Amino acid sequence: MNDNILTWDASPDVLTVGELTSRIRGSLEGNFHDLWVVGEISGLARPHSGHVYLTLKDGKAELGAVMWRRTAERVRFNLEDGLEVLAFGSITVYEPRGRYQMIISRIQPRGIGALQLAFEQLKKKLKEEGLFDPAHKKPLPLIPGRIGIVTSATGAAIRDIIRQLDERFPNFNALIAPVRVQGKAAAGEIAEAIRYLNTRDDVDVMIVGRGGGSIEDLWSFNEEAVARAIYASRIPVISAVGHEIDVTIADLVADVRALTPTAAGEIVVPDKSILHGQIDQLAARLRSSLVNRIELARSQLAALATATSLDRPTDMIRRHQQHLDELMMRMQSTASHLVEIAREQLGTFSGRLDALSPMGVLARAYSITLKNGAALSSAAEVKAGDRLETVLAKGRIESTVDAVHPEKE
Amino acid sequence: MTDKSRKEAPTFEQAMEELELIVDELESGDLTLDKSLERYERGVKAVRRCRQILDEAEKKLKVLLKDEGGEFHEDEFEEEESQ
Numbered sequence: 001m002n003d004n005i006l007t008w009d010a011s012p013d014v015l016t017v018g019e020l021t022s023r024i025r026g027s028l029e030g031n032f033h034d035l036w037v038v039g040e041i042s043g044l045a046r047p048h049s050g051h052v053y054l055t056l057k058d059g060k061a062e063l064g065a066v067m068w069r070r071t072a073e074r075v076r077f078n079l080e081d082g083l084e085v086l087a088f089g090s091i092t093v094y095e096p097r098g099r100y101q102m103i104i105s106r107i108q109p110r111g112i113g114a115l116q117l118a119f120e121q122l123k124k125k126l127k128e129e130g131l132f133d134p135a136h137k138k139p140l141p142l143i144p145g146r147i148g149i150v151t152s153a154t155g156a157a158i159r160d161i162i163r164q165l166d167e168r169f170p171n172f173n174a175l176i177a178p179v180r181v182q183g184k185a186a187a188g189e190i191a192e193a194i195r196y197l198n199t200r201d202d203v204d205v206m207i208v209g210r211g212g213g214s215i216e217d218l219w220s221f222n223e224e225a226v227a228r229a230i231y232a233s234r235i236p237v238i239s240a241v242g243h244e245i246d247v248t249i250a251d252l253v254a255d256v257r258a259l260t261p262t263a264a265g266e267i268v269v270p271d272k273s274i275l276h277g278q279i280d281q282l283a284a285r286l287r288s289s290l291v292n293r294i295e296l297a298r299s300q301l302a303a304l305a306t307a308t309s310l311d312r313p314t315d316m317i318r319r320h321q322q323h324l325d326e327l328m329m330r331m332q333s334t335a336s337h338l339v340e341i342a343r344e345q346l347g348t349f350s351g352r353l354d355a356l357s358p359m360g361v362l363a364r365a366y367s368i369t370l371k372n373g374a375a376l377s378s379a380a381e382v383k384a385g386d387r388l389e390t391v392l393a394k395g396r397i398e399s400t401v402d403a404v405h406p407e408k409e
Numbered sequence: 410m411t412d413k414s415r416k417e418a419p420t421f422e423q424a425m426e427e428l429e430l431i432v433d434e435l436e437s438g439d440l441t442l443d444k445s446l447e448r449y450e451r452g453v454k455a456v457r458r459c460r461q462i463l464d465e466a467e468k469k470l471k472v473l474l475k476d477e478g479g480e481f482h483e484d485e486f487e488e489e490e491s492q
Contacts, residue, residue, distance in 0.1 A: 142421060142422055143420075143421045143462060143463070146469075153472060153486070159488070162470065162488060170468060171464065171466045171467055171468045172466075172468060172469075172470075173466055173468070173469040173470075174469070174470050174471070175471050175472075175473060175483065176470070176471065176472040176473065176486055177473045178472060178473065178474075193473075196473075196481065272463055275421075275459075275463060276460070276463065278425075279425075279428075279456060279459045279460060279463075282425075282428050282429060282432050282452075282456065283452075283453075283456045285432045285436065286428070286431065286432050286435065286449060286452040286453070286456065287449075289432065289435035289436045289438075289445075290435060290445055290446065290449045292438070293435065293438060293440070293442065293445045294442070294445075296438070297442050323442075324442075
């Protein structure tokens with residue numbers, strides 16, 4: 001019995017290594033295809049070819065795996081050693097080495113969505129680099145000369161923003177840089193638009209954003225290219241992505257985060273009617289403070305005139321009175337000019353301004369009565385038949401006294 | 410608002426700040442009459458400047474378009490009223 005000794009040529013059962021390996025390959029590929037496997041990444045290698053080589057392991061075994069370049073490019077999060085993943089693919093045999101391995105066609109982190117992980121990874125990296133640093137954030141201009149808006153020209157976001165601008169600052173000046181806001185090309189276009197606006201000298205604040213959508217829809221605003229462009233922007237950036245609950249990387253890098261595009265429209269310009277109200281108030285205080293100051297001087301002078309001489313005021317007092325008159329006239333000419341301008345510019349505010357104008361104040365509240373050029377402070381200083389002069393906000397009146405009613409002591 | 414006018418004239422913030430300062434000074438009543446009038450006139454200028462900054466510009470809404478050579482130019486933006 002020489003069963004164990006075979007002649008090479010004689011036996012049809014003898015296989016070459018290549019033949020055997022090929023059969024093993026066929027067997028493995030037939031039995032282990034399109035399956036999910038869970039394991040921890042180790043020995044990650046990314047050579048220049050762009051293919052990714054790694055080992056999946058658990059406590060008991062290791063499995064060599066390959067991800068071809070096209071697959072690897074589609075992975076949104078960073079593959080790293082120690083990361084536990086779910087990999088989908090098929091087993092094959094690398095014949096030259098007699099090694100079986102898994103060709104991975106899809107991969108996702110275990111226990112957390114791929115996008116979520118990508119977000120966390122980029123957030124961590126950029127945070128460490130200081131891209132979210134509050135010290136880097138630039139203040140917004142109170143009244144922007146020109147507003148750049150980087151968003152889709154056809155989305156809900158641009159309409160929401162324009163509606164706010166129209167309401168708050170109807171004579172706004174804006175320049176839209178239309179970009180795609182979802183899909184593969186979006187991040188590149190958004191970043192390019194931000195960089196382009198920075199080459200212009202007429203834009204001094206910009207809004208970058210889009211309306212609400214799924215996390216995939218908003219993804220461009222979580223991409224590094226957009227984050228870097230925002231960080232590098234010399235022009236302050238207001239981010240406005242999706243709804244309140246969506247925080248994107250762009251939001252974290254931006255100088256100001258608006259919760260929605262509508263909110264961005266509110267942030268980027270002040271409410272003009274409120275500012276006009278503030279100016280009106282200050283203008284009214286300005287006028288009344290000067291009127292008060294002049295009236296104080298008048299009454300001091302009147303008191304002086306009464307004290308010195310009722311009938312023959314001194315030259316000194318007359319000079320002072322004349323000076324006061326001049327001051328009042330100067331103020332009135334300045335003031336009437338102010339009111340005119342206000343009317344022209346404010347339209348609806350003019351009614352309110354009228355009520356506050358110095359003319360109004362003076363006409364209602366102040367005049368001065370003189371006898372022989374001396375200011376009067378008491379009815380006892382005149383008698384019926386005396387000639388009096390009354391100085392009003394505008395002009396003077398001469399009159400004769402009919403009756404006198406001195407205040408009873 | 411052109412860049413030129415911006416450099417020459419005070420900004421809204423500056424004009425408002427000056428106005429507030431002047432009003433405070435005048436209301437304190439510590440100034441002489443002549444000084445008061447002088448401050449008042451400056452205040453009136455500041456008021457005018459503030460209003461001017463708010464109202465001088467005209468509404469402009471443009472959109473950037475890329476021409477065939479890859480250069481950007483501005484065009485009127487047509488607002489869609491529908492939807």
